[in-house]
Amino acid sequence: MSAAHAAPPIRLALIEGMSGPFGNAGAMVERNLRFAIERVNARGGVKLRDGAHPLELSVFDSKNAVEDSLVQLKAAGDLGIPFVMQGNSSAVASALIDAINKRNAREPGQRMLFFNYSAVDPTLTNEQCSFWHFAFDANAAMRMQALTEAIKEDGAIRKVYLLNQDYSFGRQVSGLARQMLTQKRPDIQIVGDQFHPIGRVKDFAPYLAKIKAAGADTVVTGSWGNDLTLLVKAAREQGLELKFYTFYGNALGAPAALGEAGVGRVFAVAEWHPNVGGETSDGFYRSFRARYPEAKDDYPLLRMTVMVDMIAAALEQAGTVDVVTVARALENRRVRDGLVDAWMRPNDHQMIEPLYVSVMRKAGEAGVKFDNEGSGYGFRTAMELAQQRVALPSTCRMMRPR
Missing domain, CATH: 3.40.50.2300 (Response regulator)
Known part of the structure; x- marks a missing residue:
C-alpha cells in the first residue's frame, strides 16, 4: 500500500x-x-x-x-x-x-x-x-478463582492479610478473596482486611507493621502500579518473610524491588507470562x-x-x-x-481464556528462561487453569441495538 x-x-x-x-x-x-x-x-x-x-x-x-x-x-x-x-x-x-x-x-x-x-x-x-x-x-473474580486454587494447594498458608487499593476494584478483590478462601480453605484465618488510598501512599511501612503484628504469613492483593512496587520494596526493607499472592506481582518494577526476598514468595496471575514455554511464546x-x-x-x-x-x-x-x-x-x-x-x-x-499462576524464581532455574526487566528474577508456572476452571457464570442482561 x-x-x-x-x-x-x-x-x-x-x-x-x-x-x-x-x-x-x-x-x-x-x-x-x-x-x-x-x-x-x-x-x-x-x-x-x-x-x-x-x-x-x-x-x-x-x-x-x-x-x-x-x-x-x-x-x-x-x-x-x-x-x-x-x-x-x-x-x-x-x-x-x-x-x-x-x-x-x-x-x-x-x-x-x-x-x-x-x-x-x-x-x-x-x-x-x-x-x-x-x-x-x-475479570477479578476469574483471577481470584485462579489465585485461590493455588492457595488451596499451599498447605503452609495459615494466616492471610488482605491489602487493597481503596476503590471499587480493590473492594471487589477483598470481597472475592474472603468468599473464595472461606469456601476453599476454611482453615485459613483472615487476620486483616485493609484498604489504602490509590496512588497516594509514599511509605507502606505502617501497613506492613500491621501485617506483621497480625501474624500474617501471606498477603493477598490486587494493588498495581507504583502502589504494588512501593509495597514490596517496604517488605524487602523490613525483611518480612511473607508470601504475596498478587494480581500484578510480575509487573512494572515489582520483581526488581523485591529481589531475593521474593524468590518462592511472590505469586502472580495472568493470561500469559514470558516463561510459559514453547517456540511461539x-x-x-x-x-x-x-x-x-x-x-x-x-x-x-x-x-x-x-x-x-x-x-x-x-x-x-x-x-x-x-x-x-x-x-x-x-x-x-x-x-x-x-x-x-x-x-x-x-x-x-x-x-x-486459560490463566496461569506463576511464582518468582531466579533466572536460569528450570522453567525460568527469561527474567523481568533485567532483574535476574523471572516467573515460573506454578499452576495452569483451563478455560472451564475460570469461566465463572455471568448475571449480564444485555440490551442490544435493533
Missing part, C-alpha cells in the same frame, strides 16, 4: 493516565498497543470492502481520573474516532461505559465501541454489561524485546496483542467501521493457535 494511495487510517483512541502517579503504567500500555498495531500494519493493515487501511493510535491523557477521562472521551468523539481503549482503572471504565451508552443512544450516527484491556471489576460485565463494551482481560516475547530493548520497558501483555488482532479480524469480517457490525463480528470470536486459546463470550462480552 503506497503512501500516495494509502486509504485513510482506522483510528483507535487510547484514553489512559499518561501522567501522574501511574504514568509508567500508561506508558506500558501505549508500548504494548503500538507493538500490536505495528504488527497488523506490517502485514498490510485491515482489509475493508473499500481496500486496506492502517490502524492508527491516538493517545489522550486522562491522568487516571474519571472526570478527565470523560473530557477525553468527548475529545475523541469530536474527532470522529469510533473505537476507544482504556483499562488502568475500573472506576474510569465504569464511567466510560455509562457515557458511551448515553452517547450511542443520543447520537446513533456517531456511535463508539469501548475495548477494555485491564479494568477487571466483575460488575463491568455483569450488572453494568453493555453491548458497546468488550473486556479482554479476565518465546518468539512473541523476543519480538517484543527487540522492539523495546530497554530493561525498563520489559513488560509485554499478550492480551493487548490478542485484543488488537481480534479487533482487526472483526473489522475485516464486518468490511466496515460501522460499530454495530464490528461488535457483532467480535461476539463469539475465537482464537486458537500455538499461543492463544481465547473466546469472546457473546452474552456478556467477557474474554474467556
Whole structure:
C-alpha cells in the first residue's frame, strides 16, 4: 500500500493516565498497543470492502481520573474516532461505559465501541454489561478463582492479610478473596482486611507493621502500579518473610524491588507470562524485546496483542467501521493457535481464556528462561487453569441495538 494511495487510517483512541502517579503504567500500555498495531500494519493493515487501511493510535491523557477521562472521551468523539481503549482503572471504565451508552443512544450516527484491556471489576460485565463494551482481560473474580486454587494447594498458608487499593476494584478483590478462601480453605484465618488510598501512599511501612503484628504469613492483593512496587520494596526493607499472592506481582518494577526476598514468595496471575514455554511464546516475547530493548520497558501483555488482532479480524469480517457490525463480528470470536486459546463470550462480552499462576524464581532455574526487566528474577508456572476452571457464570442482561 503506497503512501500516495494509502486509504485513510482506522483510528483507535487510547484514553489512559499518561501522567501522574501511574504514568509508567500508561506508558506500558501505549508500548504494548503500538507493538500490536505495528504488527497488523506490517502485514498490510485491515482489509475493508473499500481496500486496506492502517490502524492508527491516538493517545489522550486522562491522568487516571474519571472526570478527565470523560473530557477525553468527548475529545475523541469530536474527532470522529469510533473505537476507544482504556483499562488502568475500573472506576474510569465504569464511567466510560455509562457515557458511551448515553452517547450511542443520543447520537446513533456517531456511535463508539469501548475495548477494555485491564479494568477487571466483575460488575463491568455483569450488572453494568453493555453491548458497546468488550473486556479482554479476565475479570477479578476469574483471577481470584485462579489465585485461590493455588492457595488451596499451599498447605503452609495459615494466616492471610488482605491489602487493597481503596476503590471499587480493590473492594471487589477483598470481597472475592474472603468468599473464595472461606469456601476453599476454611482453615485459613483472615487476620486483616485493609484498604489504602490509590496512588497516594509514599511509605507502606505502617501497613506492613500491621501485617506483621497480625501474624500474617501471606498477603493477598490486587494493588498495581507504583502502589504494588512501593509495597514490596517496604517488605524487602523490613525483611518480612511473607508470601504475596498478587494480581500484578510480575509487573512494572515489582520483581526488581523485591529481589531475593521474593524468590518462592511472590505469586502472580495472568493470561500469559514470558516463561510459559514453547517456540511461539518465546518468539512473541523476543519480538517484543527487540522492539523495546530497554530493561525498563520489559513488560509485554499478550492480551493487548490478542485484543488488537481480534479487533482487526472483526473489522475485516464486518468490511466496515460501522460499530454495530464490528461488535457483532467480535461476539463469539475465537482464537486458537500455538499461543492463544481465547473466546469472546457473546452474552456478556467477557474474554474467556486459560490463566496461569506463576511464582518468582531466579533466572536460569528450570522453567525460568527469561527474567523481568533485567532483574535476574523471572516467573515460573506454578499452576495452569483451563478455560472451564475460570469461566465463572455471568448475571449480564444485555440490551442490544435493533
